[in-house]
Amino acid sequence: MKVFDGQLIMLDTISKGYIGALYDDVLMFSGSQVMPTSVSTQAVLSKIISLGGGSLYPIALALLLPVFMQSIVLEKEERLREIMKMNGLKMRNYWFINYIFNLGMYMISALIFVVFGKYILNVDFFTSTNSTILLLSFLGWGLSQVSLSFFFQNFMSKAKTAMSKDFL
Numbered sequence: 001m002k003v004f005d006g007q008l009i010m011l012d013t014i015s016k017g018y019i020g021a022l023y024d025d026v027l028m029f030s031g032s033q034v035m036p037t038s039v040s041t042q043a044v045l046s047k048i049i050s051l052g053g054g055s056l057y058p059i060a061l062a063l064l065l066p067v068f069m070q071s072i073v074l075e076k077e078e079r080l081r082e083i084m085k086m087n088g089l090k091m092r093n094y095w096f097i098n099y100i101f102n103l104g105m106y107m108i109s110a111l112i113f114v115v116f117g118k119y120i121l122n123v124d125f126f127t128s129t130n131s132t133i134l135l136l137s138f139l140g141w142g143l144s145q146v147s148l149s150f151f152f153q154n155f156m157s158k159a160k161t162a163m164s165k166d167f168l
Helices: 005-022 041-062 065-077 080-086 091-120 131-155
Strands: none
Touching: 041 091, 041 131, 065 080, 065 091, 065 131, 080 091, 091 131
16 A cells, blocks of 8 residues: 555644643654655656656547548549449448548557557556546547548648658
């Protein structure tokens, strides 16, 4: 069981109050201090990985946005969408399949990141967060990223522009 500073101070205050209530003539002075422990190199490395992982994992997943846009803009640039329309494909089916495909790619990437961060590196961001909240936040982020890629593709006519670093 880990004892934190606040718990020790609270226990000391309760003890002083209890003894003061029992004995009016007793004056008590006390104090508590947690003794420092030695810091190992492994602990420092673990903290650095946890801090970096918690910051860099979401940024890495955000880099999937240009990939989603590039595939849609490439179909627009090559006029593949018009060919699919001529062959009888309904546009709502086209957009639904694209949405599901891009969301599936995102969820596979997110799952790989979570498994790697939680079970291999033991990043605090993944180990200390409730799995349901983590799943819902990654799912919400994926839904919004795919939708955002559909919105941004309207402003581009070349697939090269969608993958450009200048866009980000």
